[in-house]
Amino acid sequence: MAGSSAGVLEGDRIGGSGVQQQPGFLEKERIIAGPGFNRWLVPPAALAIHLCIGMAYGFSVFWLPLSKALGTAGTGAQACAKDMSFFAELFATTCDWRVATLGWMYTLFFVFLGCSAALWGGWLERAGPRKAGVVSALCWCGGMLLSALGIHLHQFWLMILGSGVIGGIGLGLGYISPVSTLIKWFPDRRGMATGMAIMGFGGGAMIGSPLAVDLMKRFSTATDVGVMQTFVVMALGYFVFMMAGALGYRVPPSGWKPEGWTPPPAQTSNTMITQRHVHVKKVGGIPQFWLVWLVLCMNVSAGIGVIGMASPMLQEVFGGSLIDLPAKYGELDKTQLAAIAVVAGGFTALLSLFNIGGRFVWASLSDKLGRKLTYTVFFVLGGILYASIPSSAGAGSKLLFVGACCVIVSMYGGGFATVPAYLADLFGTQFVGAIHGRLLTAWATAGILGPVVVNYMREYQLGLGLPREQVYNQTMYILVGMLVIGFIANLLVRPVADKHFMSDEELAIEKKLAHEKASAAEVGSGSGRADTVSPAVVALAWLAVGIPLAWGVYKTLVSAAKFFG
Template sequence: MSAASDTISGGIGGVGLLDRERIVARPGFNRWLVPPAALAIHLCIGMAYGFSVFWLPLSRAVGIDQPVACADLNLVTALFTTSCDWRVADLGWIYTLFFVLLGCSAAIWGGWLERAGPRKAGVVSALCWCGGIAVAAVGVITHQLWLMWLGAGVIGGIGLGLGYISPVSTLIKWFPDRRGMATGMAIMGFGGGAMIGAPLANILMNIFKTPDSVGVWQTFLVMAAIYFVFMLGGAFGYRIPPAGWRPDGWTPPAAAGKAMITTRHVHLRDAHKTRQFWMIWLVLCLNVSAGIGVIGMASPMLQEIFGGRLLGQPELGFTSLSADQKTAIAAIAAGFAGLLSLFNIGGRFFWASLSDKIGRKNTYYTFFILGIVLYALAPTAAHMGNQVLFVLMFGIILSMYGGGFATIPAYLADIFGTQFVGAIHGRLLTAWATAGILGPVVVNYIREFQIDAGVPRDQVYDFTMYILAGMLVLGLIANTRVKPLADKWFMSEEEVAKLQAKSAAAQAGPSGSFGIGKGGFDGVALAAWAVVGIPILWGVWMTLQTTAALF
């Protein structure tokens, strides 16, 4: 990875158009230009959440109108068949690869990112994510599933990991006074990527479909091109503050007696040796496992629990509905999924910003305690037949799922310092990779077991909710074990100074503000925010139109 990126860097600018030293901010730079740069990347890679929009069209890529099913098809033969249509389950492995590779690549190359800087990492992310989608398009054209797995799943998954963590350390250093808000703004984009990408993909597939094509490979190529432009724009918009920079008039929180926020730094080589790292790992894994399980079952859960109630016919259970009625409630359930997406996005900004006021540990206490109550009461709300209360409860649950992602980088910075927070965050994302398997597997297998045991469809999720509440109890216990680190884990001032020397040598003038970071929402900043804000507003509007069917 490092050698490849160095080749790119040297080929473009000799002394490194992509190098970390090239992007140290100069006097007059406005720190409010950095969040939209991060959003530009996160909104693109966030389409990973929305890739399921391609599954049904791809499941009839050969038959076009109807899937060409083969009785002897299994997972291995599906990888190489050119005459049989793929099953949705075979395609769904791409989704699993996304998040496993995201966590693994973030852990493996997080340290490289800290040395190389966010611009180089952003460019490599764009090449991997967009290049992977292009390779997947070739897989669709040749009808080779293994090529789709390799392109979108593996290569694209590496791009996801690098793109996801590329802005974390940078934003925390630009906004030491508002760490949670800063990371919340960027990571909000990852939650919102599908909100924009999924309706865009539907529009493009309808434009490109013909009697001989479902329009997916053309959509892949167009979206890859659009994403590449946005991601490069984001990568070249990154700047890092000079060593020692801080906002004018801001005093480090340790001076105010906040013991949970350190002003010192832990080296990457030591972070995973601490108990605190693994407690925070459990905190993230258990919070995400519960939430991602709900995301995966949101649509069938609403349909099976409420059945005919969604159509104003409470006497009809799910199994009693006609095919047309099931189609109608599927559209309503799509609105439910869309509404959860909005809560997921909004929660990333709301909870992360709130954590700046109440502290990261207290924020996670809120997630776990409130989550336990909501999961435990969800079956009661379902049996009451109160779908508005049920939807509201799960909206809050999903807001805390998103908020957990957005708050965790600031939690790490509080405990381990900011010098290696991006790389430490990368290693912590293995918790996400684990949760991406654990949550859906627990939920899906419990559901199947309940159905096989003859449990009515409107009750098959009761036990699941109690299991998810139990996961949050374990997360609550882990959060109580997160304490300030002992002095032995922190680097000496001399070691920190040596690490920062290369960046300090590149800055124009002494440490301090010297006009950097000022400007607020001036004209340039507003223009940058408009570039990412307009697509977000369009995605919100499209989602609200779909959600309207729910009520």
């Protein structure tokens, strides 16, 4: 059965009968799968973690309520003065935090995601996904509880420390925790496996945002915005889900492969899949790593550019036509502006669905096309679609405009989900989690580059006196230029030279350090028993993550319907 760990071990041998000390509960040796384990239990475990930490995308739902927390409490407090320094606002207790200040939390999330993934990716490979998942749960949920205390005491520095720093570290560890494990369990479907997990990260806000809104409504009173209580409830709920996911992780024994599956020929022209391994310490000196870094950075920079300005761009380009009025954006009154904002909110919800779906669809498709060709599609098709947006906007075609944006955002999500498999193809699977962690610095860079370019160009074009419906045209062409750079970088990717791969002796040492077992007699030695699991348990695991995800999709579809209505 291809779904079971009762696959094939390369170089099986009979081990000795020596007594081994029982490994610790969180140790990697403890979670080596025994005979009969169903590999389809691992993706739900990864989703349980990613659906929780993905709420980082949805934290903006808290900004407006928090910006009037003291005023609602009846203290008569006003917003902190515009000339107050950020440092002073960190410790201010007598004025309401500004939305712009609260937005720094979002920046810190992804800065610390990239930093923690890069710094502790190597530790994760040795410690295993269970220990990393538990640490992630403690950091992410503990950070939310510390933030709740900061809200109660009205100390923003506690929120920064809690969710921004500690939570950001949990975010990074949780994000990369399943990558290496899933790729090793699904060598035949690397893209699909990582796509499932990373789809969960994109879907976290789809569940968490409406849940947070509902909880704030439940806890809010005439004198309390209800955010503190919401943080506590969500932290506790997330902790249960994340711990279940962490404890559900299993790693395959070294050399395992699905029964009946034969590895593809090494270094084939379309996939460039290697069966050897590069040490994480060496990737910094290998050109292919930096080419893939540039590929991800350019794809994400362009995608963030569209996502960040999707709502205002739709409103300013189409103006009153969104509500069947022959008027430009600047000619609308407050009521009409509120009406088109609702339509734009539906458009944003629609984009989130394509972001999530693209992560799974494109990553799965890459198993057929190969990673290099998949990214070629991203850059060529993306370039055409970005360049078409000014024309479709000028022609007043909402259908072409929205269609282009939806496909663009799907490829943005697909880029995230496909890159772990790309790295595994090029550098092998032994250190793919750690290498992926280092590559995520490209995400942090893109998170600055994309918005800065878009916002600067918008303000520059407005300063020249261009109509609002035309200020995005030049920006689109700049984003096309980024895609051209990414296309060239992807074109230059070649198989890694033999000199960079570890020898068999070096690999054996690293596997020992990573607490991996190589013989059939040792498989499952951590648990001391077989890991045969009932199909009903597998179904329940998928239902546990599928039901919240389905609820989030439903809530998003309700919002998206406002665009079509």
